[in-house]
Amino acid sequence: MASVELPVLKPGDYGSDQDVRWCPGCGDYSILAQMKKVMATLGWPREKTVFVSGIGCSSRFPYYMNTYGMHSIHGRAPAFATGIKSCRPDLNVFVITGDGDALSIGGNHFMHVVRRNVNLNIILFNNRIYGLTKGQYSPTSELGKVTKSTPMGAIDNPMNPLSLAIGCEATFVARSIDVHIKHLADTLKRAAEHPGVSFVEVYQNCNVFNDGAYKYATDKALKADNIIEIEHGKPLIFGQNREKGIRLNGMQPEVVELGKGITEDDLLFHDETSPQPTLAYLLSRMRYPEFPEPIGVLRCVDAPRYDDLLNEQVAQARAEKGEGDLDKLFNSGDTWTVE
């Protein structure tokens, strides 16, 4: 509900007075710019917004936003945000995190904040590398990835953030790409407006330690064949000339050519509101190079939110028992008097 008296804010109003110190060319700049743009369209008072982050390049983000913010400790931002949101449901709380922060050291908290459906917006900057500690592999780095800590190649199977979030029954799951700015802005806006936990994975380029990790998804010549923009109620179509689609063969997705007897109606239609997470999970499993990778909203469903339930219990207890009276409590049960 936008009030007419609210000042109209511009993206620039969301920038703090601090110098931004990411490496030149870092994908984070784009995400920061889109976030400021989205903020200006939401009609929220700036002072009602809190950005919480962990540790890592991405986690410097709160310093650059002219809102309330907390740069916390590695991997634990979801826990700080849970405390804030539980006490203050009136605040809009964002968690800014990276692939190492959220999925490695913070894996436990990520899993739990998602399954609790705390009304937070979690934006995961995924560059598939540790940037701030200078180039070690991350939980999303591909098998065989050669880094300073894996000279013979990484031997741990990479994690799929979307699959993980969906496995924890996230109520809003989406993916976007740092340089795909309009798509990114739209996705961030939808995430911000979702009641409940929203999780957005943003493919983000680290041009110093992992340059071109997402070239297949960002290169003009390649991206049409390697990413697929999914939309609710629409068939899954992609390709330079929108000539390809995704069809279900039993439980398996397959890439098919349109024409030659295959029409749009044969394709898989996206339903982001499906109560079962099955379809969203299936989409999350489509990985380059076998499949085009989906960007957009994989899942958006409504479910009770932890912070609401907690505060409802407080309200219910007050309604049923009345506001707590300490003197009454102290004097309850067995007591005795010494004259």
Place this chain on the structure above:
Amino acid sequence: MSTEFESETEQSKTVLQIEEATVRFCGDSGDGMQLAGTQLTNTSALAGNDIATFPDFPAEIRAPRGTLAGVSGFQVHFASTDIYTPGESVDAMVAMNPAALKTNVADLKPGGVLIVNSDAFDKKSLEQAGYATNPLEDESLEGFQLFQVAMTDLTRRAVDGLDLSQKEADRCRNFFAMGLAFWMYGRSLDPTLRFIESKFKKLPAIAEANRRALTAGRNYGETTDAFVSSYRVEKAKLPAGKYRNMTGNQALAWGLMTAAKLSQKDLFLGSYPITPASDILHELSRYKNFGVRTFQAEDEIAAVCSAIGAAYSGHMALTTSSGPGIALKGEAMGLAVMLELPLLIVDVQRGGPSTGLPTKTEQADLLQVMFGRNGECPMPVIAARSPADCFDVGIEAWRIAARFMTPVMILSDGYLANGSEPWRIVNFKELEPIPIKHPEGPVDGKPFLAYERDELLARPWAIPGTPGLMHRVGGLEKADGTGNVSYDPKNHQHMINTRAQKVKNVAKVIGDQEVMGEASGDLLVLSWGGPYGSCRTAVAKLQSQGHKVSHAHLRWLNPFPANLGEILRNFKKVLIPELNMGQLSMLIRNEFMIDTVSLNKVQGKPFHVTEIIEKAKTLLP
């Protein structure tokens, strides 16, 4: 409901007046010994005695029946005088089986009353307890007043006709034992009958069985020829007022809720279950109508982090744990020091290191809470001295945290947490309010400085949602005043100095250290935390014998009271008894260059008064 106790039974046997008694119930974990002890405690408290208790139980929920590892005990000390300890040697012991007898009998006074459930002394149980011969038949128990009571059989007969399984019938044995103990000390059955009624409301057959077992135990004492006399302990001469019985964990929870109301705040607790701290979480979870929000986090780290989030958002924030959990919270506590937010961290200490002795008591986390964080990271530390004192400590800790914008560590321990004593009920209106002001907006159009300081070096607590005060906090070093990130070397030195000075400034408001006894003399016993009672009792005894001994008990471990050094130097010797290997001694020696004498014990048990007296005597002229 207020209850004035009246002795309800006409006694036909001799009644001996005694000043105090220490009674211990021991049996299998699962035999209901904690319940029996708690009931004797409550009913003794309601009878007007001063009480102190010591529950002692194994870490295993149900160790194999009849084994030495599975023995659970509960000791109650009740008296007509002011007492400070749960007693040492036991006057009367109820042992439910051979294993319980074996592990406990050494604490029974020569000539003490020993009541055993003779039904439990079968071949198998004797073997399990490692008895080569039956102690009821050999002469090993000759020095005690041994009463063999066929409790299993008597209980079964008492509940006969109630359509209970044998297992259900046998589970009532603890009520029989209680009834017998109640007779022996002239206790009213009423409080326990009321307990049965509310506890087993939905199980009328079980309630009736427990009532019958309890009454049967009392009647057995009254009628059997075996017992020729019972005992009476007069009401204690405590300060006038209305009292209730409180454990340390409950008192702490209530103190913290009271602190929240005094500061007109809602309380947020982020916690992860751990023995012996969990009961604080359980207790606070019951009071949502007091505005208490409890969050059972996924781990200790999330627990403290959520509390820091709550503090940032303007709530009274708390996290509760024990030593191993405090270790996990270390990094986040460092952040709280850096953010300069008010936060309470409760450490209910237990035996360590590592998992150690999870159900036993120790005071060995002092150095951990003083120094267990990276960098120069000082934090005020306050320690409770008795179960009821936990109430006041909760309030005082929050007063300091909110005034100074700092996390404060509260130390309790397993002995205080589970032990109980009478608490004089306070009147909320008579407690001093804890004023907290949040800045409401920029003053005179000047930009808001999140790290501008007042005369005690506290920064303002501006909370999200306030227009014009938007600021960012974080773990990176801050520029003085603005709080912006700063790597400037001189600024870092300045901020380290400032945070340390802020904690030192706490000494300006906590008041001077008090001394029990003369202000100078041959020996000062300096204590902190749970040993308060033993030290106080020991020093009082030594003083009554004419020794020039005094007692100082520290509430604040960081900072120390301003006059502490002067007090220490007024005595020829300083003895520091601690349930660790000399941690306070280390701090005192370092701070005051005084050669303290340590009395250390790490056996999972509190000090005996005699241990302190014996040590003190070696230091006296």
